[in-house]
Amino acid sequence: MRAAGEVDAYNAAELRQVLEQARSEEGARILVCLKQVPYIDSTGLGVLVGVYKQTAESGGHLVVCCPAPQVRKVFEISGVEQLIQLHPDEASGLAALRRAKGGASDA
Amino acid sequence: MRERGEMVELILPATSRYLQVARLTVSGVASRAGLSIDDIEAIKLAVGEACTNAVEHAYASAVGTERGEARIRICCGVQGKEFVVEVTDEGAGFDFDAVDLDRDVPPPPESGLGFFLIRSSVDRLDVDSAPGGGTKVTMAKRLSG
Numbered sequence: 001m002r003a004a005g006e007v008d009a010y011n012a013a014e015l016r017q018v019l020e021q022a023r024s025e026e027g028a029r030i031l032v033c034l035k036q037v038p039y040i041d042s043t044g045l046g047v048l049v050g051v052y053k054q055t056a057e058s059g060g061h062l063v064v065c066c067p068a069p070q071v072r073k074v075f076e077i078s079g080v081e082q083l084i085q086l087h088p089d090e091a092s093g094l095a096a097l098r099r100a101k102g103g104a105s106d107a
Numbered sequence: 108m109r110e111r112g113e114m115v116e117l118i119l120p121a122t123s124r125y126l127q128v129a130r131l132t133v134s135g136v137a138s139r140a141g142l143s144i145d146d147i148e149a150i151k152l153a154v155g156e157a158c159t160n161a162v163e164h165a166y167a168s169a170v171g172t173e174r175g176e177a178r179i180r181i182c183c184g185v186q187g188k189e190f191v192v193e194v195t196d197e198g199a200g201f202d203f204d205a206v207d208l209d210r211d212v213p214p215p216p217e218s219g220l221g222f223f224l225i226r227s228s229v230d231r232l233d234v235d236s237a238p239g240g241g242t243k244v245t246m247a248k249r250l251s252g
Contacts, residue, residue, distance in 0.1 A: 006127055006130075008123065008126050008127065008155060008159065009123040009126060009159045009162060009163055010123035010124055010126055010127065039130070039151070039152075039155070041152065041155050041156060041159060041221075041224075042156060042159070042220040042221045042224055043159060043163075045220065046220070070148040070152075073148075074152065074224070077223075077224060077227045077228075078220055078223070078224060
């Protein structure tokens, strides 16, 4: 899925709803493209981490691609990059999903 | 919004709808003050997290505050050799000493990550809060040169 705009407490529920729908299928493989997201806060990270864990528990996988430098930095300082794989482009993100056997990250 | 000396003061309804307004306003003032792009992004994140705390926590549990009356006051500008932002609410307050910011590993997003991100983004963080007494978060970035 492709997110767009600044992600904060105002619209994080909307992001959660879209991701929940995407992960509803067992073993879902989800690529979240953040190319058009110039800002994300702890609320947005919380949504991604929550859905990542739920997806992994149901045998699926979630990765993120194309983070802007300032968004990547938030992933870094929050430690979320240790949990969710970040990929520089869609191609590498899709390749990681193809390799993934589901469950925990293979980063 | 009005200028108070070199400081700009902004009072917003304490709802998540205005978080972006808070961030963009402070970013604009920081840009006018000559902060670098990286420092502006850092202060933007810190302000967003401080305002989110006020919206999501301070007024969410405050007794006797009508949601429509709740306000966040943001004051920002250059003071001495720092760019300073104050975020003040009159909400429930909390025991800041109970927040563990000295940990090496970031807390999970659902528990205390906001203040961890603030502390990681600014050069100075002061929190004046007490249960029932509102909260004032003061964040500062050193000016270069």
